[in-house]
Structures are given as structure tokens and as C-alpha cells.
Amino acid sequence: MASYKAPTRDMDFVLNEIINVGSLTEIEKFADATADIVAGVLDEAAKQIDNTIGVLNESGDAEGAQLNNGEVTVPTGFKEAYKAYAESGWIGLDKDVEFDGQGLPYALATAVTDMLSGANAAFSLYPGLSNGAYEALRAHGSQEQKEKYMSHLSQGDWSGTMCLTEPGAGSDLGQVRTKAEPQDDGSYLIEGNKIFITAGEHDMTDNILHLVLARTPGAPEGIRGISMFIAPKFLINEDGSLGERNAVECASIEEKMGIHGSCTCVLNFNGAKAHLVGELNKGIQNMFVMMNSARLMVGLQGLGVAERATQNAITYAKERKQGRPLTRKAESSFDSDTIIVHPDVRRMLLNMKALTEGCRMMAYDTAKHVDLSEHHPDEAVRASSKARVDLMTPVCKAFTTDAGVEVTSMGIQVYGGHGFITENGMEQNMRDSKIFCLYEGTNGIQAMDLIGRKLSMANGQLPRDFFAEVKAELASASDEVAFIAEPLSVALADLEEVTNWLVESKAANPNDSAASAVDYLQAFGLVSLGYYWLRAAKVSAAKDGVFYQGKLATARFFATKLLPKVHGLVPVILAGGDCVMEPAEELIV
Numbered sequence: 147m148a149s150y151k152a153p154t155r156d157m158d159f160v161l162n163e164i165i166n167v168g169s170l171t172e173i174e175k176f177a178d179a180t181a182d183i184v185a186g187v188l189d190e191a192a193k194q195i196d197n198t199i200g201v202l203n204e205s206g207d208a209e210g211a212q213l214n215n216g217e218v219t220v221p222t223g224f225k226e227a228y229k230a231y232a233e234s235g236w237i238g239l240d241k242d243v244e245f246d247g248q249g250l251p252y253a254l255a256t257a258v259t260d261m262l263s264g265a266n267a268a269f270s271l272y273p274g275l276s277n278g279a280y281e282a283l284r285a286h287g288s289q290e291q292k293e294k295y296m297s298h299l300s301q302g303d304w305s306g307t308m309c310l311t312e313p314g315a316g317s318d319l320g321q322v323r324t325k326a327e328p329q330d331d332g333s334y335l336i337e338g339n340k341i342f343i344t345a346g347e348h349d350m351t352d353n354i355l356h357l358v359l360a361r362t363p364g365a366p367e368g369i370r371g372i373s374m375f376i377a378p379k380f381l382i383n384e385d386g387s388l389g390e391r392n393a394v395e396c397a398s399i400e401e402k403m404g405i406h407g408s409c410t411c412v413l414n415f416n417g418a419k420a421h422l423v424g425e426l427n428k429g430i431q432n433m434f435v436m437m438n439s440a441r442l443m444v445g446l447q448g449l450g451v452a453e454r455a456t457q458n459a460i461t462y463a464k465e466r467k468q469g470r471p472l473t474r475k476a477e478s479s480f481d482s483d484t485i486i487v488h489p490d491v492r493r494m495l496l497n498m499k500a501l502t503e504g505c506r507m508m509a510y511d512t513a514k515h516v517d518l519s520e521h522h523p524d525e526a527v528r529a530s531s532k533a534r535v536d537l538m539t540p541v542c543k544a545f546t547t548d549a550g551v552e553v554t555s556m557g558i559q560v561y562g563g564h565g566f567i568t569e570n571g572m573e574q575n576m577r578d579s580k581i582f583c584l585y586e587g588t589n590g591i592q593a594m595d596l597i598g599r600k601l602s603m604a605n606g607q608l609p610r611d612f613f614a615e616v617k618a619e620l621a622s623a624s625d626e627v628a629f630i631a632e633p634l635s636v637a638l639a640d641l642e643e644v645t646n647w648l649v650e651s652k653a654a655n656p657n658d659s660a661a662s663a664v665d666y667l668q669a670f671g672l673v674s675l676g677y678y679w680l681r682a683a684k685v686s687a688a689k690d691g692v693f694y695q696g697k698l699a700t701a702r703f704f705a706t707k708l709l710p711k712v713h714g715l716v717p718v719i720l721a722g723g724d725c726v727m728e729p730a731e732e733l734i735v
């Protein structure tokens with residue numbers, strides 16, 4: 147059986163020594179986020195999550211969510227654990243004080259989501275979707291809607307959903323066909339069929355708020371004619387109490403590869419009463435607020451499960467005895483050694499650590515930029531942090547979740563055949579982690595977002611600013627960290643070269659850049675992790691102790707074995723799309 151312990155030492159390192167979360171206390175809103183509070187949150191959240199939610203990971207997977215007569219029951223123990231989690235204030239940690247949240251930084255809430263995802267990825271989706279709904283209402287809801295719904299979402303007695311996908315509308319939301327018919331009282335009636343809706347129906351909260359994309363009569367075709375509506379499971383009376391059940395029915399739940407504890411629902415809206423959120427026909431733009439926050443959250447899910455796989459693989463490699471080190475004389479003893487003596491096993495463990503801990507630094511730093519972009523008093527800081535979040539969101543989502551699948555696969559490999567056996571818990575990690583590459587925009591769509599929008603926004607300022615930051619970090623690197631600074635400067639030069647080519651080729655032949663988008667995002671992610679590992683190496687070189695020596699060893703592995711992969715990606719990216727697009731469809735059989 148696999149286990150999980152929230153990696154609070156590493157979280158503390160990233161929060162305090164890499165991103166300096168304490169600097170946020172200079173912003174009035176975050177004055178309370180002192181070092182003591184940060185330490186207290188990490189400790190208390192870890193205790194509760196490890197002891198009450200992590201223990202349900204494997205039973206939740208085996209039992210799954212069940213549908214009976216339109217009602218979904220979550221796995222045994224989820225309801226009680228969710229109630230305790232919500233009542234402890236973890237859902238409201240970063241929510242606004244005026245809506246019953248604690249007003250702490252999103253960067254700190256990011257650490258809690260990281261641990262929740264590692265403890266139990268399926269469980270993490272329930273508060274996760276509520277978070278997206280909260281953000282969408284915060285950005286686009288009317289004052290009345292905010293007052294009506296947001297406190298419930300931050301306290302967790304109500305949950306949220308995101309109802310976008312339909313049978314004919316997946317990546318292409320312009321195909322949404324669900325209708326919203328206006329009524330005389332200003333409300334709308336929603337008719338349509340949504341599929342794959344996470345937490346669309348369940349018994350954990352008193353009410354569920356569905357944020358739904360739909361079209362009003364005569365709305366323009368495509369994404370310009372889509373609006374966002376809110377349709378609660380139970381209608382809400384004037385006095386705030388819950389009224390009759392709305393016409394939203396859970397027709398079925400999906401059987402799926404992983405995250406079995408999370409229900410994935412087919413929802414039929416049969417004339418469900420709803421209200422417009424934000425402006426008419428601006429639904430896609432509004433939903434983007436929710437999707438960006440959800441994309442960062444999905445990156446954290448990939449990170450959490452990767453951490454879980456890494457912890458178990460390291461423990462196993464120190465216990466499992468097979469074979470002898472190549473350097474040991476055969477005649478000295480015929481006893482086996484633990485498998486951690488083997489170079490290939492060490493390669494996998496260090497690979498897992500380098501990706502997981504590197505992605506943690508990238509995720510938490512991006513989260514800090516979310517805080518700065520929203521709350522820093524200086525407009526210029528807000529703007530530059532917003533640009534950074536825009537640039538890094540597809541990278542955090544896609545690079546981390548691809549890494550999650552790679553790391554969980556390596557976790558199985560470290561266990562050998564025992565990794566393939568269900569009771570050891572490693573195959574669940576891999577099954578759970580694949581979905582993170584698919585929802586909230588597939589990783590292919592994230593790569594298109596990076597090359598299509600983010601590279602060219604503000605005339606290419608976003609990547610230029612990031613590259614300048616990496617160069618500044620390189621410029622102040624001492625000889626002690628030359629082992630990573632040198633390969634990083636080579637990788638950065640490679641990345642700049644392919645970035646320029648992509649921007650130019652996009653105008654000349656969009657198929658060239660599109661065919662290279664996923665490889666480009668991979669290169670971008672590796673350079674980003676190189677930047678964070680350089681920062682980690684600088685901090686660690688100045689400190690003593692096993693923890694910091696371990697960091698230096700992992701940084702060295704990353705610099706030597708992973709970062710040079712960027713150079714190999716250069717010709718792959720520059721090759722463009724001819725070999726992909728030239729074969730006629732009949733040749734791809």
C-alpha cells in the first residue's frame with residue numbers, strides 16, 4: 147500500500163527560501179501572513195489532510211462514486227472528511243474576508259492544494275471546482291450574486307461546477323448548443339446536455355452552483371454568442387434558505403480510468419432556472435478567469451500525485467533487495483543489496499525528484515505572481531505579474547501534468563512488477579494523473595495557447611521579460627553554481643532562438659509553429675525549471691545540512707541529465723510541420 151506525507155519541509159523551503167512569501171506581508175491585505183502563520187498553516191493542514199483525507203485515497207479509488215435514482219453518493223468517508231476540511235477553513239484560506247474567507251495569499255493556498263492533491267487527487271476536485279466558481283463570480287458576478295453565493299463557496303457548505311463540455315463541444319467551445327431562454331422576470335431557463343461535469347451531483351454539500359455556458363436566442367454563432375449563467379441545484383428563496391429543486395438532472399456518471407472518487411456527471415438541464423453572470427455573449431471571456439485559476443490548480447494536481455509517487459519510490463528503493471552494485475566484487479558476498487545501489491534506479495529517483503521539486507518552485511512562484519497581480523499597490527508591478535501569470539499558466543498546467551505522468555510511470559518502474567500490482571498503490575498514481583493532461587484544455591491546447599497567444603501578447607514582451615529575469619539570475623551566479631548556470635545559459639540561448647523562429651513562422655505558415663508547439667512547451671518548461679533549480683542551488687550552496695546537500699545533488703542531476711534535452715529539441719522544433727502535414731490522410735492508416 148502506498149502512503150503520503152505532506153512534504154512540509156520542501157514546501158517551507160520553496161515558500162520561504164525561494165519565493166520569499168514573507169515579502170507579501172508588505173501588502174496591506176496580506177499583513178497577517180507572517181512566518182508563524184505560514185508555518186502554522188503548513189503544519190495544521192498537513193496533519194488534517196494526511197490523517198483524514200490521505201487515508202481515503204485507495205478506498206475511494208476502489209469504491210468510486212455511485213449513482214442511484216439521480217443521486218450521487220461519494221465514497222465512504224469523503225463526506226465527513228470534506229465537512230471537517232471545510233469547517234477548518236481550508237477552502238476559504240485565500241478567499242476574501244468579506245466573503246468569510248481568511249484573506250491569506252493564494253501562494254499559501256497553493257501549498258495546501260499541493261498537499262491535498264498528493265493525499266487524494268480525486269477528493270481535491272471537490273473544493274477545486276468551487277474555487278473556480280468563486281473566482282468567476284468574484285470577477286464577473288453582480289454585487290447581489292456575490293453576496294448570495296460567495297460566502298457559501300468559501301465556507302464550503304455549497305460547491306461549484308463548471309458546465310462547459312457537450313458531446314459536440316470539447317476543445318471547441320464555439321460549438322456549445324445549450325440554450326438559455328429569457329423570462330419576463332429577468333431569469334433564464336436552460337435547456338441542454340452537458341457531459342463530463344466534475345462534481346455535477348453529489349451528497350457532500352447542501353447546494354451545488356452550476357456555472358453554465360449557453361446561448362440565448364439570436365446570439366451570434368461561435369464563441370461570440372456564448373454567455374455564462376448560474377443555475378443552483380436548489381433554488382434559493384428570498385431569505386437565503388433553500389427552495390425547490392431546480393430542473394437539473396444527473397443522467398449518468400462516467401466509468402473512467404482514474405480519479406474514481408470524483409464523480410464525472412452527464413447533466414441534463416431541462417428548463418433549469420438560471421441567471422446571467424456578467425455580460426451577455428461574454429461567457430467565454432468570463433469563463434477564462436475560472437479556467438486560468440483551474441489550470442493552475444490542475445498543474446498542482448499533477449505535482450501532488452508526482453510527489454506521492456516519488457515518496458513511495460524512494461522508500462521502496464531503500465527497502466527492496468535485488469542484485470549487487472556493479473562495483474562490488476562478486477565473491478565478497480552473495481547477499482542482495484537494496485535497489486537504490488543501481489545507477490538506473492538512482493537515475494529514476496533523481497529524475498522524479500528533479501521534476502517534482504522543480505515544478506513545485508515554478509507553481510508556487512507563479513502563485514505568488516497571482517497575489518502580486520491582484521493586490522500589489524503599484525500598478526506596474528500588478529501588470530508585470532499579470533503578464534507573468536499569463537505566460538506561465540499553460541506551462542504550469544501542461545509541463546507539470548506531463549511530468550506527472552512521466553514521474554508516476556517511473557514510480558511503477560522503480561517497483562518493477564510490484565508496481566503493476568494494484569495493492570501497492572503505484573498504478574493508481576498513474577491512472578489518476580493522466581486526466582490532468584486532458585481536462586481544463588488538453589495539453590495540446592495549452593501548447594497552442596503558449597505559442598499562439600502568450601508569445602505574441604504585448605509584441606512579445608512576455609517571453610522577453612522572463613528571459614531577462616533568467617539572464618539576471620545567471621549574471622549573479624557564482625562559480626559554486628556554475629554546474630547549472632553554464633548549461634542553463636546554453637539552454638536559454640536555444641530557447642530564444644526557437645522562440646524567434648516560432649513567432650516569425652507563425653505568420654508565414656501556422657502549421658509549422660502548431661506542429662512544434664508541444665515540443666516548444668517542453669523546452670520552455672525545462673528552461674523554466676533550470677531557472678528555479680539555479681535559484682535553489684544558490685540558496686543551498688550557502689547552507690549546511692543534508693537537506694541542502696540533497697538539493698544541490700538534485701540540481702546537479704537536473705543540469706546534467708535533463709536540461710541538455712532542450713538542445714535536442716531545437717532541430718525538432720525548427721523542422722516545423724512539413725513531415726506532419728504533407729502526408730495525405732489516406733497515408734495515415
Ligand SMILES: Cc1cc2nc3c(=O)[nH]c(=O)nc-3n(C[C@H](O)[C@H](O)[C@H](O)COP(=O)(O)OP(=O)(O)OC[C@H]3O[C@@H](n4cnc5c(N)ncnc54)[C@H](O)[C@@H]3O)c2cc1C
Pocket residue numbers: 307308309310311315316317318341342343344345402410581584585586587588589590591594
Ligand atoms: C474526468 C473528466 C472530468 C472533466 N471535468 C469537466 C468539467 O468539470 N467541466 C467541463 O466542462 N468539462 C470537463 N471535462 C471535459 C474536458 O475538459 C474535455 O474532455 C477536454 O476539454 C477535451 O475535450 P474533448 O474530450 O471533447 O476532446 P477534443 O476536443 O475532441 O480533442 C481531441 C484531441 O484533439 C486535439 N485538438 C482539438 N482541437 C484542437 C486544436 N484546435 N488544435 C490542436 N489540437 C486540438 C486535442 O488536444 C485532443 O488531443 C472533463 C473530462 C473528463 C474526462
